[in-house]
Structures are given as C-alpha cells and as structure tokens.
Amino acid sequence: MSSTPKGVGLFIDGIYQGKTDQIVGNLAPGPHLVSLSEAGYEPWSQMVSVASGQITTVTATLTAEVNPDTGDLQVTSTPTGASVFANGNYKGFTPVDDSLDINDLAPGAYTLEVKKSGFQDYSIQVTVDAGKKVQVHAQLTPAPVTPATATAEIVSSPSGAEVYVNTVFLGITPLSFQNVTPGTYTVEIRMQGYTPYSTTGQVIGGQNIQISAALAPAATPPTQAPVSPFLAVTGLTIAGLAIVLRKQW
Secondary structure (H helix, E strand, O other), X not given: OEEEOOOOEEEEOXXXXXXXXXXXXXXXXXXXXXXXXXXXXXXXXXXXXXXXXXXXXXXXXXXXXXXXXXEEEEEEEEOOOOEEEXXXXXXXXXXXXXXXXXXXXXXXXXXXXXXXXXXXXXXXXXXXXXXXXXXXXXXXXXXXXXXXXXXXXXXXXXXXXXXXXXOEEEEEOOEEEEEEOOEEEEXXXXXXXXXXXXXXXXXXXXXEEEEEEEOOEOOOOOOOOOOOXXXXXXXXXXXXXXXXXXXXX
C-alpha cells in the first residue's frame, strides 16, 4: 500500500495497520476494505480483493480538505499501547512511534481519556474546531501499587463479529475491557460466513492484552447442531457465570 502523501494512517477492515507506505501480510483471501485517514485530507477507501500467495499493489492519492466542517485529534502517550476514549467511546490504542488519529470529529468539546493497566488514568478536556488539528500527549503516571487487574482490546477483520469469553457472549468487535480479573480465558470470535477464531491464554494483573483476529471465509455455510441435554445443563451453569464475568469485564 502506497500513498501520496506518505505517512498516512492505514486501516484494513477498520483495523489500524500503521502508516503508509508498507506491506500488510497475513490477510485472509477475499475482499478487504482498505482505508486511509489523515488530518487535513479527505478520507479515502476502496474494496480490494487479495489472493492466496500473491501481493496486491494499491496506490492512492489523497485530496486536501477545502473548508472542512470537521476537526481532528492526534493522540500519543508514554508509554504507548494505551486505550483512548473520546466522550466514553473507545477509539483505539496509541501505537509505537506514531499517533492515534481520530479524524472527522464534529466541532465541540470532548472528554479525552487515556488508560493503561499499571498506570493512573489520564483525562483532559479538549475543544475541536472545524479545519483544526488538536495534538494531545498523555504522560502516564505509574500506579502507586501493582495492579490486580488487566485490560484487553479485541478487534477482528472484518469487524462486527461476536465475541465469546469462556462461552459467554460479551459484545461485538471492536471491544475494550477494563479491570479484567487474572485467570485463564478462552476467547472465541464468530461471524456468519467465516471460520471461528479461538485462543486461550493466562491473564496476569497489569497486562494490556490486544487480540486481533483475521477471520477467513468459511468453505461452506455452518450448520446448526442440535442441542444435547448435556449442553442444556451446561448452558444453565454458564448463565450463572455471565453476571460475574460482565462485572469483571
């Protein structure tokens, strides 16, 4: 992926991949939405189909905004890898050697929060003006004690997939969780027409976990298996755990 100008934010199926120019690998064969976003330029996007074992070349020329009616935010943090929220809405995490660009915001006041496990939350009020770019750097302060919980961000390509944690449905990607209790978790990401993604791991207090799942199209449509009496009983047990997990996540 190359662009004019260079160094603009690159997203594949809504997942941030870094700055242009670069090669993005490990994509599932099939169509993907490629988007470019940079302060001061009109957003650019295009559906691109990739084939297994091949490199698809994409070039784009961005058009400068003329009298835009929106503004932009660029957020960095020390350390990086912190979750960013604007008016309580999750916007992504601060990348290494780069800024998280939150573009095309309606003019007005915003509460910006930057959070990372092991550090005190950072909060600031910012005002976005049309045609202007606001840069915010969050210098995070270590928490006075070792945190007992962790944080987690779960994204998928394509987005809009269902997320199950220990078989309990917790929402649609992208998702961000705070105050995750240490323990062993199995995360499954499901979307109709795609092969489910599953991973199991141990969560330790103070971690900032990031899960990015590239879903591959399913060879055949999934079929619904009959529910056995054993699964019905198991479902009642899981329902009881759901309330606890929702409080923890």
